[in-house]
Amino acid sequence: MIDLQDSRNEIDRVDKEMVRLFEYRMQLTRDVAEYKIQTGKKVYDKEREAGKLTALKALAGNEFNRHGVEELFTQIMSMSRKMQYSLIGKKDSDIPFTEIEDIDVTPNTKVICFGAKGSYTEQAFREYFGPEAAEENAGTFKEVMEKVSNGICDYGVLPIENTSTGGITDIYDLLVEYDISIMGEYILKVDHALLGLREAELKDITKVYSHPQGLMQCQKFLAANPQIKPMECTSTSDGAKKVLTDGDITQAALAGKQTAEVYGLKILKEQVNHESTNSTRFIIIGKEKKYKKNAKKLSICFELPHESGTLYNMLSHFIYNNLNMTKIESRPLEGKNFEYRFFVDFEGNLKDPGVRNALFGINEEAISLKILGNY
16 A cells, blocks of 8 residues: 555655746746847747647647646746746836826816716716816717817817716727726715606606616616606706706606706606615726826726636736736627627736836736726
């Protein structure tokens, strides 16, 4: 019978030798990095790594071990690249963002908000910017992006995520399309109310208007009142505006209490949303690539080759640099079947060495990388 302790002792001996060889390999990796710094050669050589993996797998005696050798050396090569990125990144760490103390707000500051007067976005704008900034309203997300990108407005406020219904996909697509930066965020508690004309009662309502997100956040109420038909419109406040304009006692809107005050509507039922903690995250966008000195979160997006393991390799940069990823969202690439662009939020500041190292590595290995903002 095999002696268990003898086997364990031999495994310990082999493991120590593997650590010694690993450290020697990483020293050789440093030498390679110095050469690449001097010559400007890129770290990631996809063809060489694929060739090495094929050669190393051929040394193994069975299929199980071949698979294990591939997984082991894929990780070793990934760690070697990260070592090189950390060295090269110190030499080449230019990131096109400028640090500022805070966002300047004066009476001449113009901020464009999504939705008509009385919207949740307007409320978020006022609570974030205070009373000084001038307000402009837009009927679409795209209009907000365009006017900020063109410099017509200094900043824009847009909803991007809700705790009940998740991310707003249109916003993610527009963040790629327009050359703007996320400079801040604001989380607003959202309580939808059913709003109708002054003379209306709940029993009179047969149609209710709201933004698709508002309707989704009130699905349980709508399911319990099947006589009320949900109708989509561009924003919650636009729904309220339509109820007032049409003057139809059978119509109502799902919007906030502040919207009822703006349009002189009656609150037929409060807190219609099914989640009591329902909140929406709004982003503050600007044209210039600036970030506040005390910024603690980054948003980026990247595209990857349509190959096995590529997303895993990208996410390993966050683990290696001890960065806490708080969100990941994917959006399909136009004109490509089952290929995606990934949006990631993670904690950190552009000054942090770990953040710069991770961004350098992702930029080297991804098809494309865009830093959306540090806020």
